[in-house]
Amino acid sequence: MDKMEGSFAVEDMQNVQINIGAVVKEVEEWDQPMGPFPYPSIATLRDWDFKIMNRYKVFYSPICDRCTLCTYGPCDLTGNKRGACGIDQAAQQGRIVLIAVLMGCTAHAAHGRHLYHWCLDKFGDLPFKMGDEILVDAPLVRTIAGIKPKTLKDFGPVLNYVEEQVSQLLACTHTGQEGNYVDFESKALHAGMLDSLGKEVSDLIQIVAYDMPRGDEDAPLVECGMGTLDKNKAILITYGHNLAGSAEAMFYAEDNNLWDKVDIGGVCCTAIDNTRICEGIGHPDKEFNDKYRMVGTKAKIAGAIGWWRKMVRGDCMDCIMVDEQCVWTDAIVDAEKYKIPLIATNEKIMLGLPDRTNDPVDEIVDDLVNFRMPGVVVLDPVKAGEVGIKTAIAVKPKRAEIREADPFISEEEFKKYAESCTYCHSCQFVCPPHIKIGDVVRAAAEGNLEPLSSTYEICVGCRRCEQVCPQEIPILSLYAYANRDYIRNQKFKMRAGRGPIKDTEIRRVGAPLVLGTIPGVIAIIGCGNYPNGTKECYDIAREFVDRGFIVTTTGCMAMDMSLYTDAEGKTIWEQFPGGFDGRNICNIGSCVANAHIHGAGIKVATIFAGRNERANYDDIADYILSKVGACGVAWGAYSQKAASIATGFNRLGVPAVVQPHSVMYRRAFLGRTDKKEDWEIIDARDGSRVYCEPAPEHMLYVAESVEECMLMMAKLCFRPSDNNSGRMIKLTHYCDISMKYFGCMPPDWPIYVRHASDLPLKWKEDMLKELESKYGWEIDWKRKAILSGPIRKSDVSFDPTNIERKIRVKK
Ligand code: SF4
Ligand code: SF4
Ligand code: SF4
Numbered sequence: 001m002d003k004m005e006g007s008f009a010v011e012d013m014q015n016v017q018i019n020i021g022a023v024v025k026e027v028e029e030w031d032q033p034m035g036p037f038p039y040p041s042i043a044t045l046r047d048w049d050f051k052i053m054n055r056y057k058v059f060y061s062p063i064c065d066r067c068t069l070c071t072y073g074p075c076d077l078t079g080n081k082r083g084a085c086g087i088d089q090a091a092q093q094g095r096i097v098l099i100a101v102l103m104g105c106t107a108h109a110a111h112g113r114h115l116y117h118w119c120l121d122k123f124g125d126l127p128f129k130m131g132d133e134i135l136v137d138a139p140l141v142r143t144i145a146g147i148k149p150k151t152l153k154d155f156g157p158v159l160n161y162v163e164e165q166v167s168q169l170l171a172c173t174h175t176g177q178e179g180n181y182v183d184f185e186s187k188a189l190h191a192g193m194l195d196s197l198g199k200e201v202s203d204l205i206q207i208v209a210y211d212m213p214r215g216d217e218d219a220p221l222v223e224c225g226m227g228t229l230d231k232n233k234a235i236l237i238t239y240g241h242n243l244a245g246s247a248e249a250m251f252y253a254e255d256n257n258l259w260d261k262v263d264i265g266g267v268c269c270t271a272i273d274n275t276r277i278c279e280g281i282g283h284p285d286k287e288f289n290d291k292y293r294m295v296g297t298k299a300k301i302a303g304a305i306g307w308w309r310k311m312v313r314g315d316c317m318d319c320i321m322v323d324e325q326c327v328w329t330d331a332i333v334d335a336e337k338y339k340i341p342l343i344a345t346n347e348k349i350m351l352g353l354p355d356r357t358n359d360p361v362d363e364i365v366d367d368l369v370n371f372r373m374p375g376v377v378v379l380d381p382v383k384a385g386e387v388g389i390k391t392a393i394a395v396k397p398k399r400a401e402i403r404e405a406d407p408f409i410s411e412e413e414f415k416k417y418a419e420s421c422t423y424c425h426s427c428q429f430v431c432p433p434h435i436k437i438g439d440v441v442r443a444a445a446e447g448n449l450e451p452l453s454s455t456y457e458i459c460v461g462c463r464r465c466e467q468v469c470p471q472e473i474p475i476l477s478l479y480a481y482a483n484r485d486y487i488r489n490q491k492f493k494m495r496a497g498r499g500p501i502k503d504t505e506i507r508r509v510g511a512p513l514v515l516g517t518i519p520g521v522i523a524i525i526g527c528g529n530y531p532n533g534t535k536e537c538y539d540i541a542r543e544f545v546d547r548g549f550i551v552t553t554t555g556c557m558a559m560d561m562s563l564y565t566d567a568e569g570k571t572i573w574e575q576f577p578g579g580f581d582g583r584n585i586c587n588i589g590s591c592v593a594n595a596h597i598h599g600a601g602i603k604v605a606t607i608f609a610g611r612n613e614r615a616n617y618d619d620i621a622d623y624i625l626s627k628v629g630a631c632g633v634a635w636g637a638y639s640q641k642a643a644s645i646a647t648g649f650n651r652l653g654v655p656a657v658v659q660p661h662s663v664m665y666r667r668a669f670l671g672r673t674d675k676k677e678d679w680e681i682i683d684a685r686d687g688s689r690v691y692c693e694p695a696p697e698h699m700l701y702v703a704e705s706v707e708e709c710m711l712m713m714a715k716l717c718f719r720p721s722d723n724n725s726g727r728m729i730k731l732t733h734y735c736d737i738s739m740k741y742f743g744c745m746p747p748d749w750p751i752y753v754r755h756a757s758d759l760p761l762k763w764k765e766d767m768l769k770e771l772e773s774k775y776g777w778e779i780d781w782k783r784k785a786i787l788s789g790p791i792r793k794s795d796v797s798f799d800p801t802n803i804e805r806k807i808r809v810k811k
Contacts, residue, residue: 029148035615038146039161042168042190045651048618049186051802052625052650055678056669056699058185060093063666067092070175085175094184095173097643097667101191102170104644107325108592109162109198111242112205114324114346116152116159118244118381119209123285125153128204131214131281133502136606139599139613140200144193146615152208155201162194162201169194185667192647193617199645200595207499210247211283212276212296215502217579217586220294222275224301224562225490226316234262234392235316237302239331240323241591243273245345245378248385249321250274254295261393265302267311268326269555269590274299275496276589301494304556306528306636309461312338313407313480314487318399319368319392320375321384324348325591326527326639330463332375339398339405341368341391342375345384353377361386369394407480414481418445420471427465427475432661433458433532437465437475444478452482457563458533494562495573497554497589501600503607505580509550510608513628516726518582519733520629520717523597523654524553525645528560529638531660536635536706537561541572541585543710547733548582549717554594557635558587594645597632598652604628618803625653626681626800629717629730631696632656633709637665646700655696655716657709662702669699673751681720684799687807692720692800693751693791707741715746720800724757727794732760750775754794756786 037044065078067087075083082088087095119126128149130137138149145158169187172178178187206212213219229235238246246266253259266274277296283289302311305326311317312334320335324346332351335342344350356364356376361383367373368391378384399405409417418441427437435458440451456479465475480487512518522544530536537560545551553561562571576585580600588596605611605623613620624630632649634642637658643665646656650669658665672678673694680689695718703709714734722730731752738746745763750771753759759767768784771777777789801807 030614032612032614034146035612035619037617038615040144040617041165042172042187045190045193045618046186048621049189049651050182052189052699053182053185053669056671058094058181059668059670060090061663061666061668062089062093063664065089087179090181091179091184093666094181094188095178097665098169098184098188098191099173100640100665101188101195101644101647102166103640104642105191105195105198106166107641108195108202108644109159109166110348111324111592112198112202113159113163114242115202115205115209115244116155119205120152123209125151126208126284127151128154128208130207130500133504134215134500135503136603136613138200138204139602139606140197140595143602143613143615143617143620144197152205155205158197158201162198165190165194188647189651192644192649193651195644196595196598196648196652199592200599202592203499203589203595206243206273207280210243210277211280211289212273212589213279213496213499214281215500215505216279216498217577217584219276219496219498219578219587220279220297221493221573222297222299222301222496224303224492224494224559226303226307226311226314226487227490228300229265229302229316230263233260234318234396236262236264236319236321236388236392237267237311237317238264238270238274238321238323238388239267239308240327240346240349241269241325242323242346243270243277244381245321245323245343245384245388246270246274247277248381249388250277250295250299250385251292252385252389254292254298258389258393259298262389263300264298265300265316267302267308268305269592270323271301271303271559272497272555272590275301276499279496296496301559301562304528304559306460306530306534306556306560309334309463309476310459310480313476315407316487318396319343319388321345321388322349325641336374337404338407339371339402341395343384343388343391344375344377345379345381347379350377351375355379357383361390365390365394369398407477408484409474409477409481414478415445417473417478421445421473422471424470426468426470430464430468432460432462432464432529435459441473441475441478444482449482452479453486456483456486457535460528460530490563492562492565493571493573494559495578495587497558497587497593498578499589499593500596501580501586501603503603506600506603506607509581510604512582513604514608514721516629516719516722516730519547519549519714519726519730520631521550521552521597521600522713523594523630523632523649524551524557524561524635525555525594525632525642526557526634526636526659527638527642528556528636529659529661530636532706534560534563538564538572539706540633540635540710543737544713545572545576545583545585550580550582551585552580552588552597552600553585554588554597555591560636591641591645598648601628601630601652601654619806621651621653622801622803622806625802627719627721629719629722630654631713631716633713634658634662635706635709637662650699655699655701657701657703657712657716659709660702660704667700668702670701671697671699673697673748681800681802682804682807684801684806684808685797687810690792690798690800693718693754695719695752711737711741711746718752720798723796724755724794727752727754727758728760731758732762735760735763751791753786754790754792756784758794
């Protein structure tokens with residue numbers, strides 16, 4: 001259209017439609033220029049990804065050698081063969097990895113999109129304020145998009161960006177598109193970064209809209225465990241990740257004084273988010289704030305995902321509301337079998353149920369309470385919340401009258417089932433944690449219930465054993481029968497999700513973290529697919545918090561580690577403070593709150609080191625990789641979301657350790673310490689290249705056992721920037737964990753020694769002797785100094801980087 005010049009008065013115009021696009025907000029909001037990569041597209045950060053993959057080689061463990069993705073297939077991809085489309089095995093594995101990461105990324109981003117629309121509908125466009133102690137308030141949005149959101153609506157363009165990129169990335173997986181595995185992995189890293197961004201948007205929206213804690217290290221302790229659900233009341237279970245409907249159920253209970261008639265227990269991340277509602281700095285809507293202040297503390301955490309089927313068999317619910325993500329799709333089968341009405345509240349999970357969104361509440365409740373249908377879809381969160389509460393209260397007495405509604409088997413049934421076992425051991429072969437179920441059932445038949453009790457927490461509730469049992473023994477029901485008392489008494493305390501890390505906390509720990517005197521940040525995440533039970537969550541957390549690491553956790557791991565106490569009966573949340581500091585443990589929040597752990601790393605780079613974060617992703621990731629001792633662990637990880645979370649951490653320079661079953665993710669990023677050229681790092685002072693110790697050695701590592709996992713986590717906290725005392729502390733923990741669990745020093749400890757003052761004090765003398773006698777290092781015994789031998793000398797002003805543009809003066 002031609003531009004018309006001159007001035008026009010609005011009153012002169014008729015039938016004119018004026019479209020105003022996005023108003024670019026004032027530049028002066030920033031005290032830093034726009035960085036090089038605002039809203040990066042697929043290829044923008046490819047150089048950074050290649051840097052990661054040049055050092056951390058892509059290792060594939062294919063689950064299948066065939067491809068059946070198009071009608072040319074099935075194609076055999078073994079050896080050097082290629083599919084009809086030309087793709088080879090490596091690229092095919094990269095393609096599958098990308099698809100998995102995209103699944104995870106879209107789950108989080110779509111969750112954010114739903115919350116964005118719902119919260120704007122419910123609350124209007126609220127100001128985005130994180131409180132006085134969080135000024136770097138959306139670190140991933142700033143670092144990736146280069147914008148500072150001021151209201152909820154400002155997150156709209158960020159979600160648009162994620163959605164566009166996801167669409168572009170998914171297109172790359174079509175036949176005849178990308179054909180190189182490294183490029184597939186670069187795309188997966190891009191999707192991992194988008195995942196972190198989608199998570200941040202999701203959590204920030206709900207923090208503001210529902211006034212959740214904003215970095216509160218003293219967030220309330222809330223009740224956790226199946227035994228906290230009061231059987232004298234109706235029990236409404238809200239299951240999934242999106243609190244919209246669940247929060248409305250809580251508001252309905254509050255508005256109508258129904259808490260003495262109903263308990264609301266959450267499962268999976270909805271549980272965590274329920275318990276964060278209205279515990280923040282105060283909601284801008286005064287009436288809402290006054291009405292619902294601290295309502296979150298009234299909700300209970302029924303448990304994590306791995307406990308779902310145990311809860312069903314343990315008679316822990318009268319009504320179920322499901323929302324989205326990680327909801328076992330046979331929930332409706334169990335609901336129908338045990339007469340537990342189910343309400344699906346989100347378009348992502350509708351389970352073939354009738355959509356009753358537009359029907360009157362009482363009609364829906366009447367149909368559910370009289371079991372005319374096993375469940376309904378109600379997509380209006382307010383209506384769903386009311387239906388959930390009313391149904392739970394009305395159906396409870398009806399369920400009590402029906403034998404089929406009681407999932408507990410009788411003593412006679414228990415005996416009959418146990419005695420019908422033929423010890424074929426089919427169950428044992430499919431059991432992910434390898435429980436010898438046949439032996440357990442045999443013991444039960446002989447009257448010994450102890451094995452059913454001692455393996456109860458190890459069972460991940462997958463129900464695979466029941467599906468293969470030729471005798472159709474309901475093994476989970478045997479477990480429930482034998483553990484009735486445990487179920488009733490499973491009562492613990494968990495700290496409600498505190499939300500982001502405060503700037504003030506970063507100021508306090510920035511220097512010790514970069515110098516290594518706080519040995520590292522440990523991010524413990526994961527789901528319910530534990531190789532050896534939920535206790536390992538507690539053991540990992542306890543090991544590292546005791547050692548002075550900063551321990552952070554989210555989601556199901558936070559819930560599962562709450563189920564154990566020390567000798568004084570205190571859970572980990574009662575044993576240690578909740579700040580972002582050494583010897584502290586933070587429950588950051590639900591899965592989407594994982595983004596704040598990324599955010600903490602970004603804030604160390606910006607607040608402590610003064611790096612510009614604005615649209616400057618690779619620079620920040622380079623800083624974190626080189627200087628911030630941090631390691632994630634996804635123990636019990638099962639989902640595609642766990643894959644995208646770990647991949648997002650990796651692109652930001654944070655290594656991760658995953659559990660043994662994670663070989664199913666098909667891909668690891670492993671360092672090769674034998675390849676000297678892989679470990680050359682640039683000294684930003686003059687551009688010289690320095691051969692460094694492998695710190696961190698791997699980017700994504702599959703551990704075989706929890707002991708190996710802990711040893712690797714300690715090792716992956718080494719960074720080239722450690723000062724001598726920091727390196728000494730890290731080496732002490734690395735060697736001590738090895739001695740504790742393996743009874744010997746780790747074989748590679750010498751490669752982390754640059755100077756005698758790096759050596760742990762308690763082994764210094766012996767280590768110097770070993771370095772001299774076994775490795776041929778020259779030692780000056782008078783000064784107890786190392787004269788030659790280390791990979792490099794320690795240099796306090798060494799400024800490691802992997803990015804050429806960070807070189808200040810070229811030699
Ligand atoms: S996508 Fe390629 S490898 Fe897969 S089935 Fe089709 S032609 Fe074969
Ligand atoms: S339900 Fe439990 S016992 Fe059965 S296969 Fe799964 S983990 Fe094993
Ligand atoms: S599959 Fe069934 S019959 Fe066979 S050992 Fe397991 S419980 Fe017993």
